[in-house]
Amino acid sequence: AKALTEHLPMMWLAARQTPDFRTINRFRSERLKPLMDTLFSALTHLLIKEGYVDGSSYFLDGTKIEANANKYTFVWKKSVQKYEEKLQLKIDEMLQEIEKQVELDRIQIQQETNAEEKRISSEVLQAVARSVEQELIKRDEQIKETADHKEKQAQKQALKPLKPLRKIYRTLTTDTLPRLRKNAFIPTT
Template structure:
């Protein structure tokens, strides 16, 4: 069971001037997360207790914060209070850093972020922004020494394409280990100290 989360629902607000441009990154992230199928977004939830925040909203918040190089739960909470695009993504809900950290440390959230990488790649391919053959530009590989060019056969590039995808996943895991887990551990120490 989740709390009601409808982004298209009209609401009575005091000031209607607080909007963000259509081409803002927050709108792009929102459209992207909304394109992810519901069965992927929704995980197993507890039948008792307070309804959880919707995973789509939480994913939008995390992706936008990560795009701004903010990994600390407390700083994400501060962004929710001060940053207009974050307020729009969260529909002005107040979410504590503890809830944010609990969500992103869950297995469901980790799988969700990894799957969102695949959906993002598929979305870029569907929009025509990239295609599967994009790594085969002209057969030329420019090395660190700019005066040296070497020819790369398409077959060799295809062979290493899967390795490149694996390295992207490793890079993501390293980012999580270095930034997110480190920030969450620091917050846990601060919380336990008072």
């Protein structure tokens, strides 16, 4: 994904499209999965055969491999077969480890996505604060319009369950939203 934004040959190959690294990984792990093991194995064998990669970590001590320096050195067929079998086992282990890491990454991304979805946005909080404010203003105006003292008392008694709502509104307007504005640059309304 980084190369698609920095290297001209990669930009040309991708037709100047810049897919996200998750998109590239999803394509590799879902659509190319049947081909990846074979491709990885063949590429590794080719690189070792052409001398681009040193496969010494896969050899046993005493294994004879033909060298360019001496045309009279020889390679035992059984040694080469053992080497290829061990190399294939090592490649299979590496592929399993890669698949395990991809699965862990997928789980982590899913958990991050779920956490993002559970997070309440500042716009929602502002809308809630506005609706609570409007409701409280409406109730207060109803009480002020009432002329009878006993009826006012009855209305105030009926509004006692709204005390927690007033407290929530106060917390939203004096604490939560100002901190969100300060930390996340939310425009004031």
